[in-house]
Amino acid sequence: MIHLKFNYEKVLPFIGRQEIHGYQEAIESHFLAIRERTGKGSDFLGWTELPSSTDETLIKKIETAATRFREMSEVSVVVGIGGSYLGARAVIEALSPHFPLLRKKAGNPVMLYAGNNISEDYLAELLQVLDEKEYTLTVISKSGTTTEPALAFRLLREHMEKKYGKEEARNRIIAITDKEKGALKQLATEEGYETFVVPDDVGGRYSVLTPVGLLPIAVAGFDIRALLQGARYMQEFLQTTSQIDENPAAAYAAVRNALYAKGKTIEIMVNYEPALFYFTEWWKQLYGESEGKENKGIFPAGVSNTTDLHSMGQYIQEGNRILFETVLSVERPKHNLVVPAEEANLDKLNYIAGKRIHEVNRMAELGTALAHVDGGVPNLKVTLPEINETTLGELIYFYEMACAVSGYLLGINPFDQPGVEAYKRNMFALLGKPGFEEETERIREKLN
Ligand code: PA5
Numbered sequence: 001m002i003h004l005k006f007n008y009e010k011v012l013p014f015i016g017r018q019e020i021h022g023y024q025e026a027i028e029s030h031f032l033a034i035r036e037r038t039g040k041g042s043d044f045l046g047w048t049e050l051p052s053s054t055d056e057t058l059i060k061k062i063e064t065a066a067t068r069f070r071e072m073s074e075v076s077v078v079v080g081i082g083g084s085y086l087g088a089r090a091v092i093e094a095l096s097p098h099f100p101l102l103r104k105k106a107g108n109p110v111m112l113y114a115g116n117n118i119s120e121d122y123l124a125e126l127l128q129v130l131d132e133k134e135y136t137l138t139v140i141s142k143s144g145t146t147t148e149p150a151l152a153f154r155l156l157r158e159h160m161e162k163k164y165g166k167e168e169a170r171n172r173i174i175a176i177t178d179k180e181k182g183a184l185k186q187l188a189t190e191e192g193y194e195t196f197v198v199p200d201d202v203g204g205r206y207s208v209l210t211p212v213g214l215l216p217i218a219v220a221g222f223d224i225r226a227l228l229q230g231a232r233y234m235q236e237f238l239q240t241t242s243q244i245d246e247n248p249a250a251a252y253a254a255v256r257n258a259l260y261a262k263g264k265t266i267e268i269m270v271n272y273e274p275a276l277f278y279f280t281e282w283w284k285q286l287y288g289e290s291e292g293k294e295n296k297g298i299f300p301a302g303v304s305n306t307t308d309l310h311s312m313g314q315y316i317q318e319g320n321r322i323l324f325e326t327v328l329s330v331e332r333p334k335h336n337l338v339v340p341a342e343e344a345n346l347d348k349l350n351y352i353a354g355k356r357i358h359e360v361n362r363m364a365e366l367g368t369a370l371a372h373v374d375g376g377v378p379n380l381k382v383t384l385p386e387i388n389e390t391t392l393g394e395l396i397y398f399y400e401m402a403c404a405v406s407g408y409l410l411g412i413n414p415f416d417q418p419g420v421e422a423y424k425r426n427m428f429a430l431l432g433k434p435g436f437e438e439e440t441e442r443i444r445e446k447l448n
Helices: 017-021 024-036 046-053 056-071 086-095 100-105 120-131 147-164 166-171 183-191 211-219 224-240 248-261 274-291 313-318 357-374 389-410 418-431 437-447
Strands: 005-007 075-079 110-114 135-141 173-177 194-197 266-271 299-304 323-330 379-384
Touching: 005 248, 017 248, 024 248, 024 389, 046 224, 046 389, 056 194, 056 211, 056 224, 075 120, 075 147, 075 211, 086 110, 086 211, 086 274, 086 389, 100 110, 110 120, 110 147, 120 147, 135 147, 135 211, 147 166, 147 183, 166 173, 173 183, 173 211, 183 194, 194 211, 211 224, 224 389, 248 323, 248 379, 248 389, 266 274, 274 299, 274 323, 274 389, 313 357, 323 357, 357 379, 379 389, 418 437
Parallel strands: 075 110, 075 135, 135 173, 173 194, 266 299, 266 323, 323 379
Antiparallel strands: 005 379
């Protein structure tokens, strides 16, 4: 049984059930194409089997490495970008206490991230932090050649070798990369770093259930077996049927495509728990990079409520009607806190005295959904009973499968990303990278 629920009742004022069910036949053929690996990009369907096929040997190897890192880290740095970064961070942030002081108290290393930007100030300040802390480093790059993580790793490696000496630094670095190609693989072999492999048939944004996500999540102190178990529940459940009324990934894929066909070209993922901020970031990458091609695709955006009700809320309620939203709703918080009663009642909040804070949050969520539907914004809802490793595992697999099916419904290849090369070519040309001389000349002419 799965814990996740998907509900699209608040879409029905905008599209009929028959329009949604109009996708049934296509969905069946896409599920079949995924199972039989006959659709576009089918060389990259390894993620579909990860929950059931990740074996005990690999899990143990990850747990052993994580324990070793945890014992010698006040801080553990994860170097990576895009799919080699967001999945781990999404899960770690969702499961961690909100405040650094509480994270420290829990006895887990502080997880820091690098290689996901090229900010000199960010990197310089990170090095300042690392001057004062015992730290370890996991560098993740499937290709092994991505500029941002390579640059950060060069700086961090130098820092680490100065701080600990070359021998000890080797002990404090783990590389996760291709099994044989790329600069990172070569460096890891030459230096003798412990390594984990990103499977050939799993693309970056679908890689959170490989060592790419599992190792940092385990280093941060979380239960990767429960995460995989949750994903396995979802994998098994989605295999039982592809009926829109029973299979939540089929329903989500059908509804969002039906809305897209009606001109709803932006989907906003809405959370009411700040711990889910990075989960939204992971989802944005998964859907944006998978579907945004051939001049098509729903633009994935995110808001964190109720914070953003005081900023983006105005646009969502009354702006251009090209939006729909998917609320990621959590039924139970981890803690129990009620609104205190106050004799003076100057803030006039006694009418909610004695209520759980979560109840107030839930009413904000419901009230907002109703207002948005009235304002012309279709509302979808994904509900988790609570945030834990198991439910996050379910959620990850649900979104991955729905993304693949939704991309196929759109007629694109959900597993490639040809567009991300464009900025790289220009950046390399501008920086004078050998081999880019022609581009350098062309781009300089453009700039003159
Ligand atoms: O999803 C993807 O494929 C990308 O976001 C990559 O993960 C990202 O570009 C990083 O690539 P790499 O792991 O090769 O450094």
